[in-house]
Amino acid sequence: MNNRQFLVGALISTLSSVSPLLVSAQVHEFDLANGIHVIVNPVPEAEDVGVETFHEVGFVDEPESMVQSSHLLEHLVCYAPGAGFEAKAAMEWLNKKGMANAETMPDSTHYDYASRAENLEKILEIEAARLKQTSFDPQMIECEAKRVYQETDFVENNPQAGMLKHAFMALSHAWKYKSKTALVRGGLDNMDPGKLLNFYQTTYRPRNLTIAITGKTTLDEVKPLIEKHFGDLSSNDPQSKPLDWSKVPANHTIGWDSQHRAVCVAWNPPKNKRDSVRLSLLSAVVMQKLANDPALKKKTEMVMCSNNMWMVGDLPLFVYAMAKPEQDLDEIEKLISETFEKELKASASSSVQMIKSFGFQYDFQRKQSTWPRMQQQAKMVQKMGRSEAMSLQLVLLQDALVRCSAHRLLGKDPDEMIKAIKETKKEDLVTLVNKTVSPKNQHVVHIVPQD
Numbered sequence: 001m002n003n004r005q006f007l008v009g010a011l012i013s014t015l016s017s018v019s020p021l022l023v024s025a026q027v028h029e030f031d032l033a034n035g036i037h038v039i040v041n042p043v044p045e046a047e048d049v050g051v052e053t054f055h056e057v058g059f060v061d062e063p064e065s066m067v068q069s070s071h072l073l074e075h076l077v078c079y080a081p082g083a084g085f086e087a088k089a090a091m092e093w094l095n096k097k098g099m100a101n102a103e104t105m106p107d108s109t110h111y112d113y114a115s116r117a118e119n120l121e122k123i124l125e126i127e128a129a130r131l132k133q134t135s136f137d138p139q140m141i142e143c144e145a146k147r148v149y150q151e152t153d154f155v156e157n158n159p160q161a162g163m164l165k166h167a168f169m170a171l172s173h174a175w176k177y178k179s180k181t182a183l184v185r186g187g188l189d190n191m192d193p194g195k196l197l198n199f200y201q202t203t204y205r206p207r208n209l210t211i212a213i214t215g216k217t218t219l220d221e222v223k224p225l226i227e228k229h230f231g232d233l234s235s236n237d238p239q240s241k242p243l244d245w246s247k248v249p250a251n252h253t254i255g256w257d258s259q260h261r262a263v264c265v266a267w268n269p270p271k272n273k274r275d276s277v278r279l280s281l282l283s284a285v286v287m288q289k290l291a292n293d294p295a296l297k298k299k300t301e302m303v304m305c306s307n308n309m310w311m312v313g314d315l316p317l318f319v320y321a322m323a324k325p326e327q328d329l330d331e332i333e334k335l336i337s338e339t340f341e342k343e344l345k346a347s348a349s350s351s352v353q354m355i356k357s358f359g360f361q362y363d364f365q366r367k368q369s370t371w372p373r374m375q376q377q378a379k380m381v382q383k384m385g386r387s388e389a390m391s392l393q394l395v396l397l398q399d400a401l402v403r404c405s406a407h408r409l410l411g412k413d414p415d416e417m418i419k420a421i422k423e424t425k426k427e428d429l430v431t432l433v434n435k436t437v438s439p440k441n442q443h444v445v446h447i448v449p450q451d
Contacts, residue, residue: 026367026368027039027040027041027366027367027368027403028040028041028042028219030223032206032226032227032230032231033231033235034206034207034230034231034233034234034235035205035206035207035209035235036206036207036209036210036211036226036230036233037209037210037211037407038210038211038212038213038222038223038226039210039211039212039213039400039403039404039407040212040213040217040218040219040222040223041212041213041214041215041368041369041399041400041403042215042216042217042218042219042368043214043215043216043368043369043371043374043396044216045216045371046117046215046216046371046374046392046396047116047117047216047392048098048114048115048116048117048215048216048389048392048393048396049114049115049116049117049119049120049123049213049214049215049216049217049396050112050113050114050213050214050215050393050395050396050397050398050399050400051112051113051114051120051123051124051127051211051212051213051400052110052111052112052113052210052211052212052213052397052400052401052403052404053110053111053127053209053210053211054108054109054110054209054210054211054212054401054404054405054407054408055108055109055110055203055204055208055209056107056108056208056209056210056238056408057070057107057108057109057203057204057208057238057240058070058104058105058106058107058108058109059071059104059105059106059107059165059168059169059172060106060107060168060172060176060243060312060313061107061172061199061203061240062169062172062173062199063195063199064173064176064177064179065179065187066187066191066195066196066199067169067170067173067182067183067184067187068148068152068169068184068187068188069188069191069196069199070104070109070199071104071148071151071169072141072144072145072148072188072191072196073104073109073196073199073200073204074102074103074104074109074111075102075144075147075148076133076136076140076141076144076196077102077111077130077133077200077204078091078100078102078111078130079091079140079144080129080130080133081129082126082129082130082132082133083122083125083126083128083129085126087137087140090126090129094113094115094123094126097115097116097119098113098114098115098116098119098393099112099113099114099115099390099393099394099397100112100113100114104165105165106165106168106172106310106312106313107311107312107313108408110401110404111127111130112397112401113127113397114393114394114396114397115393117215117216117217120213120217120221120222120225121225121229124225124226124229124230125229127229128229128230128233131204131209131230131233132233133197133200134197135193135197136193136196136197136200137193138193141188141189141191141193141196142189142190145188145189145191146189148188149185149188152166152184152185152258156258156259156260159260159301159302159322160301160302161302162262162301162302162304162320162321162322163258163260163262163322164302164304164320166184166256166258167262167264167320167322167447168312169182169184170182170184170254170256170445170447171254171264171445171447172243173254174249174252174254174445174447175243175248175252175443175445176243176248178249178252179254180253180254180255181254181255181256181450182254182255182256183256183257183450184256184257184258185257185258186257202238202239202240203238203239203240205234205236205237205238206230206233206234206235207235207237207238208238210404210407210408211226211230212400212401212403212404212407213400214369214396214397214399214400214403215396242313242314243313243314243315245268245269245443248443249443250442250443250444251443251444251445252443252444252445252446253445253446253447253448254445254446254447254448255447255448255449255450255451256447256448256449256450257449257450258449259449260301260322260323260447260449261322261323261329261446261447261448261449262320262321262322262323262446262447263320263321263323263329263332263333263336263444263445263446263447264318264319264320264321264444264445264447265318265319265333265336265337265340265442265443265444266315266317266318266319266442266443266444266445267317267318267436267437267438267441267442267443268436268441268443269314269315269316269317270316270432270435270436273314273411273417274417274420275316275432275436276311276314276316277308277311277316277409277410277417277420277421278316278355278420278421278424278429278432279306279316279317279432279433279436280306280307280308280310280311280316280317280409281307281308281355281358281421282344282347282348282351282355282429282433283305283306283307283316283317283340283344284306284307284308284309284358285347285351285354285355286305286340286343286344286347287304287305287307289343290303290305290319290336290339290340290343291303291304293339295335295339296321296332296335296336296339298324299321299323299324299327299331299332299335300321300322300323300324300327300332300336301322301323301324302321302322303319303320303321303336304319304320304321305317305318305319305320305340306318306319308358308409309405311409317344317436317437319336319337319340321336329446329448333444333446337442337444341437344433344437345430345433345434345437348426348429348430348432348433349426349429349430352424352425352426352429355421355424355429356421356422356423356424358421359418359419359421359422359424360422362406362410362414362418362421363418365402365403365406366403366406366414369399374392374395374396374399375392377395377398378391378392378394378395379391381394381395
């Protein structure tokens, strides 16, 4: 990821934390026969389009001993040849015509494109070609592995970032494989191309993919383009399996090649998605309280808990903390567990209206964006030193990304899920928290330097 791409990603992240987006007429959603879900948000006043391709595959899907392989795949997909371009040339073209970026998360990977509306078909052609790779060049693997490790160095040198994404690479290996080590800087440069290709071909599947397009386009334009470029992809189901929490150890320590130390406390997910979503919304309510807790501030560089934008796989409740130097991990574990449980149970009794408000917010976000609102948000981005044109493109991208994230959270029947959120009752929320946050459901992982 070059500096410009890093800036794009940072600005999208900033926008995603701003007030909820948008609204006016109608957003269109449809599915291809192979399972790809498509969201089209026409903004006729715009001159550009923002395109998000959102794959539900990330760190928690990585095969054993292939730490960072999902991140490496992101790089290889970005720089793959196809659609008339040599290796790396498509990414260069996309950035000349607008902007292009990508990001790997614990349970998703998204590719971001913004450009003039007349380039929409070429963007889709490039992305479709990337999904039809049949091999990975060993030299490209070695080259991009070094770039992945450079990103790791950058994050490690900023302790307040908490090594959060890298921690979930280690945590997933602790949970799934009971691994003793997880190297975030080792093994990628000589990764077996065959194993990497198999991981790619069994997870980057149509049923794992959502495509969202926001900007100057229409359903009548988009639908045939999507059918033309993505309709021939195989409809085979993804082969990654959900984590069996009954087999996850209650306590585990894993070493990694980082100087930092961290703790994660997690609780088994409920059996149904509706309850998992409610819990993730509730933990979003307490997130700021947790981050501002004075006792935790003394002992940790940063604290993060699950929320509606950070459900990891099916895990709606976790709290993660990176320790300050010389602080005791057992003390931090006890402190974050007790503080999170206390705040969660208090919020279950007092914040039911706030939980319901998320339902209305998702209703709001699923409607069409208004141009005046987007212009207003673009002006906020301009204050960060961006041009008007880039600011508007970033707002289009943010809109598309929010829609993909909402689709992942709400599932195949978003109207029913939103209705369930709006109908949440205090007594149900209290019972759900008391049932979920219990010692028998708790899993603790300490992450320490491997030496």
